Amino acid sequence: GQQVMQIxxxxxxxxxxxxxxxxxxSTTLSNIQWYKQRPGGHPVFLIQLxxxxxxxxxxxxxxxxxxxxxxxxxxxxxxxxxxxxxYFCARVYTGNQFxxxxxxxLTVIP
Amino acid sequence: xxxxxxxxxYLFRKEGQNVTLSCEQNLNHDAMYWYRQDxxxxxxxxxxxxxxxxxxxxxxxxxxxxxxxxxESFPLTVTSAQKNPTAFYLCASSIPGPYRPSSYNEQFFGxxxxxxxx
Numbered sequence: 001g002q003q004v005m006q007i008x009x010x011x012x013x014x015x016x017x018x019x020x021x022x023x024x025x026s027t028t029l030s031n032i033q034w035y036k037q038r039p040g041g042h043p044v045f046l047i048q049l050x051x052x053x054x055x056x057x058x059x060x061x062x063x064x065x066x067x068x069x070x071x072x073x074x075x076x077x078x079x080x081x082x083x084x085x086x087y088f089c090a091r092v093y094t095g096n097q098f099x100x101x102x103x104x105x106l107t108v109i110p
Numbered sequence: 111x112x113x114x115x116x117x118x119x120y121l122f123r124k125e126g127q128n129v130t131l132s133c134e135q136n137l138n139h140d141a142m143y144w145y146r147q148d149x150x151x152x153x154x155x156x157x158x159x160x161x162x163x164x165x166x167x168x169x170x171x172x173x174x175x176x177x178x179x180x181x182e183s184f185p186l187t188v189t190s191a192q193k194n195p196t197a198f199y200l201c202a203s204s205i206p207g208p209y210r211p212s213s214y215n216e217q218f219f220g221x222x223x224x225x226x227x228x
Contacts, residue, residue: 033216033217035217042219042220042222043153043200043217043219048216090153090217096160096204097158098153098155098217100152101152102150102151103151
């Protein structure tokens, strides 16, 4: 019940194409966070979603939180080579424990 | 510069030896965490601490130990009881301890230590 499932595990796109990763939970989430980890690097916080149906944008990145607060998505419009990396969702559990999804590894082909 | 430091970046040890990974933060954060990352997998929580002199086990605590004697430091010891210790270890911190609202709980990660047991 604490896990968050993320799909797809890998995604290869041509530069300029769009990309979406999905995060799903069997239980209602109090919030969901998204992180990006560049190859060889460490995860960096992108955003936190809290409200049902919430949509937030950061330039070409659009984050959504489902109406039932059981799923979330990250969509990148017109990918660039700088978008390469692994994107993780994370749920914050009681006591400030974090449970990370397995991540989606994005490769952008120039 | 404020941040989290982990040392060393790469570490090699012989099987059967204990090894301690360092994690220091000067962000004045209450909470600190240790994660393990294996290729193609997400981050799995080993231990976390919300306040000095207190820590809790995560999902994969077996074979690991920690201490939190100072707010700034949260060292992780990988003991010989850990069956598959070769992995990438990440330390993180966040603002809230047990008395702060959970909305301020973005995690800041250190650069990681890649441990290889030969």
